[in-house]
Amino acid sequence: MPGTPRPPRTPHEEILTERLRDAGYAVGEVERATGGAVAVAGLATLQDGTRLFAKTLLGPEQDVFTVESAGLAALRALGGATTPDVLCASPRLLVLERMGPRPDDARFWEALGHMIAALHTSTTGDRFGWHHDGWLGRLRQDNTWDSDGHVFFAQRRILRWLDEPLVDAEFDRDDRRALERLCASLPDLVPAQRPCLTHGDLWQENVVATGDGAPVLVDPAVSYTWPEVDLSMLWCAPRVPQSERLFAVYAEVAGLQDGWRERMPLLHLRELLSTIAHGDGGWGAGEAVRKVIAPFRRGGGRGPATAPAARD
Structure with missing residues (x-):
C-alpha cells in the first residue's frame, strides 16, 4: 500500500549496503536475495534508480570474488558464453549487472x-x-x-x-x-x-x-x-x-x-x-x-x- 513504511533492514542488508557505499555506490535500498549458500547477496537500487546485483562475504577476506570474476570473463572470452558484466570485484564485494529469473520454457x-x-x-x-x-x-x-x-x-x-x-x-x-x-x-x-x-x-x-x-x-x-x-x-x-x-x-x-x-x-x-x-x-x-x-x-x-x- 502507498505510504506503508518499509520493514527495518536486516543485519545482512545493512552489511551489504555499507560495503556498497564503501565502494562508492550511492545506494538507496538493498533487498536481500535468497538461495545462496556462501555469500550474502541482494538486489541494490541506487539513488538514480539503477538496479544491480551485489554480494559480500561475512568471514575473513579471501579471493573468492576476484576468482569468480575471472571465471566469468573466461567463459565469455574463451567459450562465447553469456555472463553478467562485472562492475566491481574485490575481496569484500562483487557487483554485477542485474539479470532476471530463468523462464524455464x-x-x-x-x-x-x-x-x-x-x-x-x-x-x-x-x-x-x-x-x-x-x-x-x-x-x-x-x-x-x-x-x-x-x-x-x-x-x-x-x-x-x-x-x-x-x-x-x-x-x-x-x-x-x-x-x-x-x-x-x-x-x-x-x-x-x-x-x-x-x-x-x-x-x-x-x-x-x-x-x-x-x-x-x-x-x-x-x-x-x-x-x-x-x-x-x-x-x-x-x-x-x-x-x-x-x-x-x-x-x-x-x-x-x-x-x-x-x-x-x-x-x-x-x-x-x-x-x-x-x-x-x-x-x-x-x-x-x-x-x-x-x-x-x-x-x-x-x-x-x-x-x-x-x-x-
Missing part, C-alpha cells in the same frame, strides 16, 4: 543447450586443470594441471574431499576404500574425453536470464575437465522437465558418448562430497554417495551405479 533450455555445447566444443585443450586454484562454495578447488583426466578427476575432484572434517565424519573405512576402488576403476568407467573449459558448478540455480529471456551463466568454478562433468550437474541436481531439451540439443551439436546417462551419478560425486563438506543441510548426500559406491565395496564389481543427487 523449452525454448530457454534449447538456447542453453546450444550455449553449453558451444562452450565445450570451442575450448578443447590438452591438459586438465586451470592456471590457478578456484573455489567450490566456501572451499578451495584444486586445479593443479594434469595430462591424465582420470588421475585429475580422482585426485582433484573426488579423493581431495576425503580429508575435509565433515566428509571424514560421514564415511567409515569401508566407504573410503570403496571410493578409492572406484577411482582406481575410472579408466574402465569413463571413456577418454578431451578436456574443455567447463563452468564447474552448473546446476540450474546458476543459470539466470537476460531481460529478453536468453540464458546467462553465473557463479562458475571453472577448469578444463571432461565436458560430461558439467552435464552431470544439470542432470543430477533437481531440474524441471523442460530441461530435457538441453540434453537433446547438446547431443545434436556436440555429441554424447554411449552410456552417458549411466555415468552422470558417478561424475556427480564431486558435488555430493562438496555438499557434505559444506554441511549436508538435509539433502541426503551421504546416502547418495554410498549408493554410487556400493558396487565397489570389498573389491566388488566395476559397473556404474545410479543415485539421487544432493545440493548445498
Whole structure:
C-alpha cells in the first residue's frame, strides 16, 4: 500500500549496503536475495534508480570474488558464453549487472543447450586443470594441471574431499576404500574425453536470464575437465522437465558418448562430497554417495551405479 513504511533492514542488508557505499555506490535500498549458500547477496537500487546485483562475504577476506570474476570473463572470452558484466570485484564485494529469473520454457533450455555445447566444443585443450586454484562454495578447488583426466578427476575432484572434517565424519573405512576402488576403476568407467573449459558448478540455480529471456551463466568454478562433468550437474541436481531439451540439443551439436546417462551419478560425486563438506543441510548426500559406491565395496564389481543427487 502507498505510504506503508518499509520493514527495518536486516543485519545482512545493512552489511551489504555499507560495503556498497564503501565502494562508492550511492545506494538507496538493498533487498536481500535468497538461495545462496556462501555469500550474502541482494538486489541494490541506487539513488538514480539503477538496479544491480551485489554480494559480500561475512568471514575473513579471501579471493573468492576476484576468482569468480575471472571465471566469468573466461567463459565469455574463451567459450562465447553469456555472463553478467562485472562492475566491481574485490575481496569484500562483487557487483554485477542485474539479470532476471530463468523462464524455464523449452525454448530457454534449447538456447542453453546450444550455449553449453558451444562452450565445450570451442575450448578443447590438452591438459586438465586451470592456471590457478578456484573455489567450490566456501572451499578451495584444486586445479593443479594434469595430462591424465582420470588421475585429475580422482585426485582433484573426488579423493581431495576425503580429508575435509565433515566428509571424514560421514564415511567409515569401508566407504573410503570403496571410493578409492572406484577411482582406481575410472579408466574402465569413463571413456577418454578431451578436456574443455567447463563452468564447474552448473546446476540450474546458476543459470539466470537476460531481460529478453536468453540464458546467462553465473557463479562458475571453472577448469578444463571432461565436458560430461558439467552435464552431470544439470542432470543430477533437481531440474524441471523442460530441461530435457538441453540434453537433446547438446547431443545434436556436440555429441554424447554411449552410456552417458549411466555415468552422470558417478561424475556427480564431486558435488555430493562438496555438499557434505559444506554441511549436508538435509539433502541426503551421504546416502547418495554410498549408493554410487556400493558396487565397489570389498573389491566388488566395476559397473556404474545410479543415485539421487544432493545440493548445498
